[in-house]
Amino acid sequence: xxxxxxxxxxxxxxxxxxxxxxxxxxxxxxxxxxxxxxxxxxxxxxxxxxxxxxxxxxxxxxxxxxxxxxxxxxxxxxxxxxxxxxxxxxxxxxxxxxxxxxxxxxxxxxxxxxxxxxxxxxxxxxxxxxxxxxxxxxxxxxxxxxxxxxxxxxxxxxxxxxxxxxxxxxxxxxxxxxxxxxxxxxxxxxxxxxxxxxxxxxxxxxxxxxxxxxxxxxxxxxxxxxxxxxxxxxxxxxxxxxxxxxxxxxxxxxxxxxxxxxxxxxxxxxxxxxxxxxxxxxxxxxxxxxxxxxxxxxxxxxxxxxxxxxxxxxxxxxxxxxxxxxxxxxxxxxxxxxxxxxxxxxxxxxx
Amino acid sequence: xxxxxxxxxxxxxxxxxxxxxxxxxxxxxxxxxxxxxxxxxxxxxxxxxxxxxxxxxxxxxxxxxxxxxxxxxxxxxxxxxxxxxxxxxxxxxxxxxxxxxxxxxxxxxxxxxxxxxxxxxxxxxxxxxxxxxxxxxxxxxxxxxxxxxxxxxxxxxxxxxxxxxxxxxxxxxxxxxxxxxxxxxxxxxxxxxxxxxxxxxxxxxxxxxxxxxxxxxxxxxxxxxxxxxxxxxxxxxxxxxxxxxxxxxxxxxxxxxxxxxxxxxxxxxxxxxxxxxxxxxxxxxxxxxxxxxxxxxxxxxxxxxxxxxxxxxxxxxxxxxxxxxxxxxxxxxxxxxxxxxxxxxxxxxxxxxxxxxxxxxxxxxxxxxxxxxxxxxxxxxxxxxxxxxxxxxxxxxxxxxxxxxxxxxxxxxxxxxxxxxxxxxxxxxxxxxxxxxxxxxxxxxxxxxxxxxxxxxxxxxxxxxxxxxxxxxxxxxxxxxxxxxxxxxxxxxxxxxxxxxxxxx
Ligand SMILES: Nc1ncnc2c1ncn2[C@@H]1O[C@H](COP(=O)(O)OP(=O)(O)OP(=O)(O)O)[C@@H](O)[C@H]1O
Ligand SMILES: [Mg+2]
Numbered sequence: 114x115x116x117x118x119x120x121x122x123x124x125x126x127x128x129x130x131x132x133x134x135x136x137x138x139x140x141x142x143x144x145x146x147x148x149x150x151x152x153x154x155x156x157x158x159x160x161x162x163x164x165x166x167x168x169x170x171x172x173x174x175x176x177x178x179x180x181x182x183x184x185x186x187x188x189x190x191x192x193x194x195x196x197x198x199x200x201x202x203x204x205x206x207x208x209x210x211x212x213x214x215x216x217x218x219x220x221x222x223x224x225x226x227x228x229x230x231x232x233x234x235x236x237x238x239x240x241x242x243x244x245x246x247x248x249x250x251x252x253x254x255x256x257x258x259x260x261x262x263x264x265x266x267x268x269x270x271x272x273x274x275x276x277x278x279x280x281x282x283x284x285x286x287x288x289x290x291x292x293x294x295x296x297x298x299x300x301x302x303x304x305x306x307x308x309x310x311x312x313x314x315x316x317x318x319x320x321x322x323x324x325x326x327x328x329x330x331x332x333x334x335x336x337x338x339x340x341x342x343x344x345x346x347x348x349x350x351x352x353x354x355x356x357x358x359x360x361x362x363x364x365x366x367x368x369x370x371x372x373x374x375x376x377x378x379x380x381x382x383x384x385x386x387x388x389x390x391x392x393x394x395x396x397x398x399x400x401x402x403x404x405x406x407x408x409x410x411x412x413x414x415x416x417x418x419x420x421x422x423x424x425x426x427x428x429x430x431x432x433x434x435x436x437x438x439x440x441x442x443x444x445x446x447x448x449x450x451x452x453x454x455x456x457x458x459x460x461x462x463x464x
Numbered sequence: 465x466x467x468x469x470x471x472x473x474x475x476x477x478x479x480x481x482x483x484x485x486x487x488x489x490x491x492x493x494x495x496x497x498x499x500x501x502x503x504x505x506x507x508x509x510x511x512x513x514x515x516x517x518x519x520x521x522x523x524x525x526x527x528x529x530x531x532x533x534x535x536x537x538x539x540x541x542x543x544x545x546x547x548x549x550x551x552x553x554x555x556x557x558x559x560x561x562x563x564x565x566x567x568x569x570x571x572x573x574x575x576x577x578x579x580x581x582x583x584x585x586x587x588x589x590x591x592x593x594x595x596x597x598x599x600x601x602x603x604x605x606x607x608x609x610x611x612x613x614x615x616x617x618x619x620x621x622x623x624x625x626x627x628x629x630x631x632x633x634x635x636x637x638x639x640x641x642x643x644x645x646x647x648x649x650x651x652x653x654x655x656x657x658x659x660x661x662x663x664x665x666x667x668x669x670x671x672x673x674x675x676x677x678x679x680x681x682x683x684x685x686x687x688x689x690x691x692x693x694x695x696x697x698x699x700x701x702x703x704x705x706x707x708x709x710x711x712x713x714x715x716x717x718x719x720x721x722x723x724x725x726x727x728x729x730x731x732x733x734x735x736x737x738x739x740x741x742x743x744x745x746x747x748x749x750x751x752x753x754x755x756x757x758x759x760x761x762x763x764x765x766x767x768x769x770x771x772x773x774x775x776x777x778x779x780x781x782x783x784x785x786x787x788x789x790x791x792x793x794x795x796x797x798x799x800x801x802x803x804x805x806x807x808x809x810x811x812x813x814x815x816x817x818x819x820x821x822x823x824x825x826x827x828x829x830x831x832x833x834x835x836x837x838x839x840x841x842x843x844x845x846x847x848x849x850x851x852x853x854x855x856x857x858x859x860x861x862x863x864x865x866x867x868x869x870x871x872x873x874x875x876x877x878x879x880x881x882x883x884x885x886x887x888x889x890x891x892x893x894x895x896x897x898x899x900x901x902x903x904x905x906x907x908x909x910x911x912x913x914x915x916x917x918x919x920x921x922x923x924x925x926x927x928x929x930x931x932x933x934x935x936x937x938x939x940x941x942x943x944x945x946x947x948x949x950x951x952x953x954x955x956x957x958x959x960x961x962x963x964x965x966x967x968x969x
Contacts, residue, residue, distance in 0.1 A: 348791030
């Protein structure tokens with residue numbers, strides 16, 4: 114018989130082993146579905162791998178997809194560190210996209226436009242995140258619910274915008290007008306879509322790591338998240354920390370939207386985000402809320418997404434498998450996290 | 465000689481946690497009707513041994529016998545079925561459910577439905593037999609700590625426990641509640657129940673138990689067959705391996721007022737508010753605040769510590785008026801603070817010890833500048849304190865929650881004393897600590913007093929206050945009813961004042 118026992122310390126190698134374990138378990142579990150769809154498991158995973166990481170072009174495509182999830186993953190990681198349960202990265206991303214699209218459509222010199230787009234998108238994301246944080250701090254409203262519901266509010270506001278004032282009067286499509294060509298983020302590798310925003314995302318991760326680990330704000334975020342009562346006793350203004358965290362988190366999620374508008378779509382449409390905000394939760398959990406871990410975790414999910422489409426074309430397994438893998442990975446990681454707090458012990462063998 | 469056959473016998477129990485030998489070949493037995501004291505320093509392995517008996521841990525070696533029969537206990541359900549009940553240091557109750565519902569959880573009636581009438585009858589019967597009365601329809605969240613403990617005991621009896629384990633039950637009780645607990649335990653023992661009683665308060669052990677087993681570093685260090693006629697210092701010697709002499713408090717040489725409260729009142733918070741509290745602490749003296757818990761001590765500690773703003777009144781620290789009542793302000797004025805609850809208010813158990821040690825002063829130039837942490841300074845500070853106070857832990861990056869109570873208290877003391885406070889406010893400084901650790905804390909307070917620090921000690925343990933304090937103020941219903949010089953104070957006199965009778969200042 115096996116039992117769970119509380120452990121007092123968690124070995125450091127768990128940080129790496131647990132996500133790998135979770136990913137391994139996910140791939141094994143999902144292979145059942147692939148088989149059920151009538152395809153060869155190894156073949157399907159093989160196609161997924163080549164299509165997402167097999168050559169340099171595939172890698173750039175995967176990185177382009179990873180960029181928004183790095184941002185949303187960081188947004189969620191920062192928020193969850195403070196136990197500000199921001200499930201609203203999706204809405205904050207959309208708000209960032211709309212705001213940056215609005216700014217990007219104004220004619221002005223390219224570099225200035227890009228900077229202003231980023232600032233506008235960041236501000237919009239932060240403003241949206243401020244709502245659940247304020248509701249929690251002032252009225253003790255549950256932040257999970259409020260941030261989640263706000264996603265729909267933002268989504269339908271966006272729809273109203275592109276179905277209404279922004280609607281393309283010529284084609285009749287619900288698509289915003291494109292941003293100025295000069296505001297398009299520069300492409301870094303000719304013949305690919307690898308844009309400046311991807312590099313910014315990669316550089317942001319260590320920056321956020323530094324903020325969490327090496328600054329007083331990061332210290333306050335960590336302490337507030339782990340024990341608000343001790344934080345308050347120690348002179349930390351817990352409410353202010355939650356608000357700062359929300360602003361930071363919303364900024365990061367907003368930047369995800371900026372990158373999609375400036376670097377990928379150059380306009381706003383209803384499906385500008387295939388749920389990157391929600392994927393950010395999976396990314397952050399796989400990364401164990403470590404900003405540096407967010408990068409590989411986001412790349413993994415991006416590879417699954419890019420690979421799933423190719424696999425679908427090649428083997429006939431529906432591309433929805435990508436969503437199943439994401440969901441399973443989150444569940445597997447949550448189960449794996451149990452091992453940081455508990456150890457399995459065999460009982461009864463001693464006799 | 466006809467000793468009754470043991471109710472429970474543990475033989476050769478060994479339990480290691482990695483390199484820590486929490487229990488090593490421990491033998492222990494309890495006879496029906498016997499109250500066994502289980503003694504030992506912090507970390508000696510008492511709780512671990514009881515967790516083995518209760519099925520929470522599987523022992524690495526050893527066996528358990530119930531009435532001579534070998535049994536295997538691999539879960540608390542097994543333990544309950546074998547007639548073993550345990551009242552943990554932290555209670556296991558469902559706060560939203562009522563007393564009766566908590567009792568009936570997991571006990572279906574004959575038809576699989578909950579037998580409310582039968583439950584009420586049993587509850588009333590247990591209440592009558594042992595004086596353990598509880599209102600069946602109150603939600604647990606409305607019970608005091610003492611009542612919750614009573615419910616835990618009743619719960620064990622309800623499930624037919626023949627052996628009851630109590631892990632430091634008196635640490636959470638006011639002295640007046642302790643008497644009620646003891647009479648209930650005696651009454652249960654008189655009916656043939658075996659009881660294992662864990663406590664660091666040796667006078668309680670001497671008053672209550674019939675026999676004691678003493679653990680040291682996980683092994684049985686000795687047994688005491690006649691606790692009532694054994695002195696506390698003999699027991700302490702057995703526990704620690706050497707003698708513990710109480711610290712000598714020399715005459716005080718108080719100077720000017722270093723902390724004053726003038727007409728402080730509070731309102732609008734849970735717990736007893738303060739009503740017009742005035743007091744003064746001088747440099748180089750220790751002022752005790754005695755009182756039955758729940759008479760405003762918490763509000764007093766919060767106001768002085770800067771976590772509660774009073775509605776009326778003035779406070780000064782080292783001659784400076786306190787205006788904002790924030791932790792940062794009172795700290796900057798020279799106040800050191802040690803909270804009542806180490807685990808929830810004092811430390812961040814999931815983060816490295818070093819983080820907890822610098823937490824209250826993280827924004828000062830000692831540990832950060834311009835918003836950037838100074839990791840080397842933080843580490844060096846924690847390492848220096850760990851060394852200076854002999855805090856037993858693998859290092860500053862150890863998770864704070866992994867430390868024992870005594871070491872946590874040392875860490876909290878170190879983080880304040882390192883900044884040479886002019887005044888120190890502490891609540892329940894030695895709750896849950898063994899005598900060696902308590903002795904260490906007392907010595908530090910006396911050393912600070914000799915250096916001219918003024919100290920306020922809020923406590924329920926009158927003996928401790930009498931040993932430590934130069935003056936003792938008594939609180940009752942949010943007021944200070946009187947202050948005695950400790951030369952004039954006796955337990956009886958303080959006890960009387962604690963019921964609200966006016967004292968003479
Ligand atoms: N789950 C655990 N994992 C690792 N070590 C543990 C665990 N539980 C206890 N220990 C260690 O085992 C030793 C005995 O601990 P235990 O809690 O039994 O002591 P105790 O006698 O109850 O002390 P106290 O008087 O402070 O309650 C300590 O060194 C403790 O750190
Ligand atoms: Mg213990």
